[in-house]
Amino acid sequence: MTPREIAALLAYIGRLDPRLARSDQAEAGAQIDQWQELLADVPMATPYGWDARTAAREHYQLSPYPILPADIGRPWTAYKRDRIQRHHDPLPSADPEDSEAWAAELVRTRAAVATGTAQPAPLRQLVAAPEGQQQERRRAEGESCIPPAARHLLARFRPALAAREAAVARGEIDILGVDCEQCGASAGRPCRVRRIEHGFPRGTRQLVDPHACRRNLAHQRAANHAQQPTTV
Incomplete structure (x- = not known):
């Protein structure tokens, strides 16, 4: 998140928990710098399901303690891990003979999935529909599969x-x-x-x-x- 996004997040949290609100400008600036240092790699929101404000709200739904940057970073790590576990690498469009381009495309795809800018690719079926129908016909007719x-x-x-x-x-x-x-x-x-x-x-x-x-x-x-x- 950028300093501006951190400020917006802290303003939202201040409405949920006045204990974190800072009236002194110097203290508010130091708080923004601290949170931005710890959450620089965490986005405010992604197109697919992540929102730092939702993580903050869920924290206060379950805990009476003031929120810390780790209470935002921990759900973000879990979000990325869940998406990667549900992702199955599609076949890259790069030339298979170019190993560097092939690997780079896989890395870009996984990074996009993990950071919420692309949806996880589902597992492809091992047998296409026409071949599957042919196998069913063979079984029905007593032929070898x-x-x-x-x-x-x-x-x-x-x-x-x-x-x-x-x-x-x-x-x-x-x-x-x-x-x-x-x-x-x-x-x-x-x-x-x-x-x-x-x-x-x-x-x-x-x-x-x-x-x-x-x-x-x-x-x-x-x-x-x-x-x-x-x-x-």
Whole structure:
């Protein structure tokens, strides 16, 4: 605040608490200098919710003691902290290759938010609306929520599931659609086999090809389903 704004604030406070009013011009000047020294970085008001007079009024609503500059500075610090915590940095318009310009724009944006001259930027959704609708459609139709391009890249890390998806796409029987009686793998999960190292079990590893008993069960259920009469 400027000395003129400090004088206006002290005049307002003097109406709330006559104990702080100064009739002597020298004392009033010294009081203004003291408050201005301590509150030079605190604005009188901002476009978005901060007003030093409101902070002074709230002080007297809760405390019977005369107000001090710290009773204005403390709410201002809390105001800035709250706004920064609600702010999520938007993508700077600066060239990403220019790291200095990129960082400077982020600093300017955060400073504007903290000092109340700009509103905090909300958190952007990770998935846009059209893509979200597409994911809902895939789930409703029983398809995988993983896009085809991503599934292709992940195939080498999940060979059993990739083989299953390829077989189903070719119209073959879904072998992993039934539980495995040998390893206990539930439907949709690959078969596993115990991993032995130096004669001791060391966990399990996935099998690309399911166990024979699981394959037989899947074929049997598919045959039984095909033999069931259809009702009209």
